[in-house]
Amino acid sequence: MSVIYILWLRQMKRYFRSRARIIGALGQPLLYLFALGFGFGAVFERAGEGNYLQFLVPGIIAMSILFTSMFNGLEIIWDRQFGFLKETLVAPVSRVQIMLGRTLGGATVAVFQGMIILAISFLIGFRLANPLAMPAALVFMFLIATLFTALGTAIASLLDDMQGFQLIMNFLVMPLFFLSGALFPLKDLPVAVSVIVRLNPLSYGVDGLRGALIGLFQLGIWANFAVLAASSLILVMIGAYLFSKIQV
Amino acid sequence: MSETEMTGEAIIEVTELTKKYGDLTAVDCVSFTVRRGEIFAFLGPNGAGKTTTIKMLTTLLAPTGGAIRLNGYDPVREQDAVRRSFGIVFQDPSLDNELTAYENMVFHAVLFRIPPQLRKERIKALLELVQLWERKDEQVKKFSGGMKRRLEIARGLLHLPQILFLDEPTLGLDPQTRHLLWEHIRELNKKEQITVFLTTHIMEEAERVAGTVAVIDHGKIIDQGSPGALAERTGTASLEEAFLALTGKAIREEEPESANIMLKRMFRGRW
Ligand SMILES: Nc1ncnc2c1ncn2[C@@H]1O[C@H](COP(=O)(O)OP(=O)(O)OP(=O)(O)O)[C@@H](O)[C@H]1O
Ligand SMILES: [Mg+2]
Numbered sequence: 001m002s003v004i005y006i007l008w009l010r011q012m013k014r015y016f017r018s019r020a021r022i023i024g025a026l027g028q029p030l031l032y033l034f035a036l037g038f039g040f041g042a043v044f045e046r047a048g049e050g051n052y053l054q055f056l057v058p059g060i061i062a063m064s065i066l067f068t069s070m071f072n073g074l075e076i077i078w079d080r081q082f083g084f085l086k087e088t089l090v091a092p093v094s095r096v097q098i099m100l101g102r103t104l105g106g107a108t109v110a111v112f113q114g115m116i117i118l119a120i121s122f123l124i125g126f127r128l129a130n131p132l133a134m135p136a137a138l139v140f141m142f143l144i145a146t147l148f149t150a151l152g153t154a155i156a157s158l159l160d161d162m163q164g165f166q167l168i169m170n171f172l173v174m175p176l177f178f179l180s181g182a183l184f185p186l187k188d189l190p191v192a193v194s195v196i197v198r199l200n201p202l203s204y205g206v207d208g209l210r211g212a213l214i215g216l217f218q219l220g221i222w223a224n225f226a227v228l229a230a231s232s233l234i235l236v237m238i239g240a241y242l243f244s245k246i247q248v
Numbered sequence: 249m250s251e252t253e254m255t256g257e258a259i260i261e262v263t264e265l266t267k268k269y270g271d272l273t274a275v276d277c278v279s280f281t282v283r284r285g286e287i288f289a290f291l292g293p294n295g296a297g298k299t300t301t302i303k304m305l306t307t308l309l310a311p312t313g314g315a316i317r318l319n320g321y322d323p324v325r326e327q328d329a330v331r332r333s334f335g336i337v338f339q340d341p342s343l344d345n346e347l348t349a350y351e352n353m354v355f356h357a358v359l360f361r362i363p364p365q366l367r368k369e370r371i372k373a374l375l376e377l378v379q380l381w382e383r384k385d386e387q388v389k390k391f392s393g394g395m396k397r398r399l400e401i402a403r404g405l406l407h408l409p410q411i412l413f414l415d416e417p418t419l420g421l422d423p424q425t426r427h428l429l430w431e432h433i434r435e436l437n438k439k440e441q442i443t444v445f446l447t448t449h450i451m452e453e454a455e456r457v458a459g460t461v462a463v464i465d466h467g468k469i470i471d472q473g474s475p476g477a478l479a480e481r482t483g484t485a486s487l488e489e490a491f492l493a494l495t496g497k498a499i500r501e502e503e504p505e506s507a508n509i510m511l512k513r514m515f516r517g518r519w
Contacts, residue, residue, distance in 0.1 A: 006358040014346045017387075083342035090306055091359035092332040247309050 003093050007101025008108065011072075015109045022113070025071070029064040029117055033057070036183065037124075049185060057121040058210035059182030061114045065144045066202060068113040070173055072106030073152025076243075077165055086248055095244035103153060103236060107145035114141050118213075129215035136221075137212035143228040144205035150235035157242035182206045186218045201231040258317075259284040259411060259443050260305065265314035267300050267467075274300040276467035277314070282411075282460070287437055287444040289458035291451070291491060293500045297467040298447045299339050302415050305445075306336055319410055335360075335409035337401050339416045339447075345389035349380050349399050352388060353406060360407040374402040377432060378425070393420050401429060405436070412436070414446040418453065426450075430457055451488035461487065465495045 015022070037053045037060075044052035079085040088098050118126075128134070155172075159165050179193070180202040189197065197203045198219075208224035211217035217224070260282035267275040275297040282288045290298050303309035305316060307323045307330050316323050319333035343352050350371065357367040375381040378398035388396060397420050404412065414433070418426045434457055436442045448454055454461060455475045462472035471478055471494055475487045482493040 002358055003361075006355055010344065010347065010351075010355060013351070014344075017346055082345065083338065083340045084344050086308060086338055086340075087342045087344075087356070088359065089308060090331055090334075090336055091356075092328060092361070093359055094328065248303070 003091075003097050004101040004104065007088075007098060008105040011102065011105025011109055015112070022116070025064070025068055025113055026116060026120075028067065029060050030120065032063065033060045033117070033121070033124075053121075053124070053126060054214050055185070055210070055216070056183065057118070057126045058213045059180075059206050060121075061117045061141070061213075062144055062180070062182055062202065062206045062209055063177050064117045065110045065114040065141055065205075066148050066173065066177060068110035069106060069145050069148035070152040070169055072102070072109070072149045073154075073156035074162065074165055074169075075106070076102070076153060076156040077159065077162055080160060080246075080248060081162075085246070089246065089248065095246075096240045099153060099240045099243040100236070103146060103149045103239065106149040106152070107142060110145035110149065111138070111141045114145075128213055133212045133215075137209055140205055140208035140212055140224070140228070143225075143232055144202065144209070147201060147205070147228060147232040147235055150232065150239040153239040154235065154242045157239070157246050176200060176202050179203075180206050181218070201227060204228050257284045258282070259319055260288075260445065261315075261317040262301075262305070263315045265301065265304060265316060266312045267297070267304060267309065268312045273467050275304070275311075278464065278467070278469050279314075280462050280469060280472060282443060282445060284410075284443055285437070285441050286459045287434075287446065287457050289454035289461045290445065290447045290464065291449075291454055291461055292447075292464035293495055295500050296464045298464060299415055301464070302336070302413055302445070302447070306334060306413060307331055333409060334411040334413055335404050335407055336413040337404035337415065337417045339419065341396060341400070343388045343396060343400060343403075346387060348385050348387055349375065349391070350384040352399065353384075353403055356403045356406050362407055370406055374405055377428070378402045394422060394425070397421055398425060405432070408436075408440055408442065411443045411445060414444065416447055416449065418448060418450065426453070433457065451486070451491055455487040463491060463494050470494050 033056065037056050041052040044050070044055070049055065076085065089095070091098070155168055156165060159168070179196050180200050181197055182202075186194070186197060204219055204224040204227040207217060207219040208221065208228065211221055211224070258281045262281070263279050265275055265278045266273065278297070278301065290301065292298050300309065304311045305318055305323060307327045310324060318330050321329040321333065323330045344355070347355065353371045353375065354367070357371065362370065372381065375384055378401060380395060380399055380402065383391075383395070388399065391399065401417055404414070412433075418429060421429065430453060433444060437444055446454070446458070458475060460472065461475050461478055463470050463478070471481065473481070475490075478490040478494075479486060482490040484490045484493055
């Protein structure tokens with residue numbers, strides 16, 4: 001247990017010591033929040049869908065968690081290039097534990113990043129439907145974070161250079177985000193898009209978060225929870241397996 | 249069980265070990281034995297295959313062929329048992345630059361399951377040994393190259409393993425620190441019976457501390473024995489001369505051919 005804890009603690013220390021990274025990672029989500037939130041607000045309302053900012057905030061929180069989580073994979077490549085990875089790989093500890101510690105640390109960082117977006121959203125007028133549902137929101141945030149940190153880890157375990165990772169990220173992260181229902185309602189979508197959205201695990205994270213924060217579920221709370229928990233578990237297992245096979 | 253008994257006091261046994269990187273054979277059918285409690289120097293020119301061999305011994309790299317027994321275990325199939333047997337100071341940096349010196353030490357101590365009380369004592373003693381105690385709370389990124397190196401070594405000595413791998417531990421250290429380090433390692437070797445497997449390019453160091461020397465070149469072992477025996481066989485007066493006699497005087501990484509290739513590559517990049 002203490003092995004997992006020290007790996008988690010390391011991630012925390014690195015995160016809180018790097019203010020540039022915290023602020024840098026807020027840039028893109030905030031841009032989406034302001035530009036889309038205020039830009040589409042009027043159209044959305046005219047279409048009878050209610051307040052777009054309310055609708056959008058959970059999606060942007062999920063976006064920020066998604067980006068930060070996947071970025072954790074880059075940290076593995078970073079650690080490999082700066083040599084620190086070797087230090088953990090020769091320790092007499094199972095690599096599964098190392099991977100779990102890193103994943104928990106990375107997921108916690110991502111949840112923090114999501115909380116910052118939530119706090120900023122309050123400042124620009126976002127309101128919770130039911131403050132008592134906050135714990136459920138945290139559960140969904142943590143599940144999203146775990147799922148995509150594990151995915152980032154799995155990908156990073158297969159690659160040894162940053163360029164390759166960046167490339168995969170661009171071809172994966174953006175589609176995951178845009179096709180998750182983070183930005184638009186799920187009803188009346190073309191069939192193809194609707195199918196893709198339902199195959200994308202992030203959709204269930206976005207929906208769960210939106211349900212917890214503004215009381216609007218489109219996929220169902222238990223479907224969200226089940227899909228997220230199951231895909232997190234599967235990806236943690238895949239990530240742990242690939243991580244344990246790393247050679248340096 | 250019976251196998252370890254049969255080999256007697258051998259703690260590392262390498263048989264026909266081979267590692268290929270694509271077309272390049274970095275380690276070529278290498279065999280050697282390290283006995284429990286000895287200081288073993290693995291010497292060779294740049295690119296000879298020393299670090300690659302150490303990586304295979306320490307579970308970081310899977311061999312292409314051959315067999316390894318380390319403390320009775322197989323680094324391919326019994327990784328956890330092998331990892332419990334050794335400590336290592338890597339040739340390349342392996343510190344977390346964002347953490348402080350002390351935090352790097354604690355991280356290692358927890359990973360290697362050193363009990364908390366002992367942990368504090370040993371960290372203090374070792375940071376004092378490498379003269380970093382005063383700066384223990386500074387982030388490593390603020391350290392000089394030599395200070396980082398000293399911290400790596402202190403960290404490598406934190407848990408007392410049965411086998412200690414030192415891949416060019418004195419790289420970039422001043423003579424004072426080098427002297428101190430080897431004294432300490434000799435003491436560990438005597439008092440704690442730690443087997444030491446080291447590489448270095450400073451032949452006097454190897455000559456002074458090592459009981460057995462193996463010379464590797466182009467991935468092949470070309471001679472092994474005590475430093476004295478090597479000098480005798482080559483008809484030379486010191487390990488340095490013996491080393492040069494065995495491996496030749498050509499510099500490894502500056503062959504005219506490779507310079508040509510580099511130039512060609514540069515121009516190809518331009519046009
Ligand atoms: N990851 C790798 N991919 C391809 N080739 C490699 C890799 N690592 C090492 N090599 C090659 O394998 C050979 C042996 O390298 P190695 O690092 O084991 O040498 P060394 O004896 O430790 O040298 P040095 O004294 O310079 O540290 C070299 O030719 C090197 O270029
Ligand atoms: Mg080397």
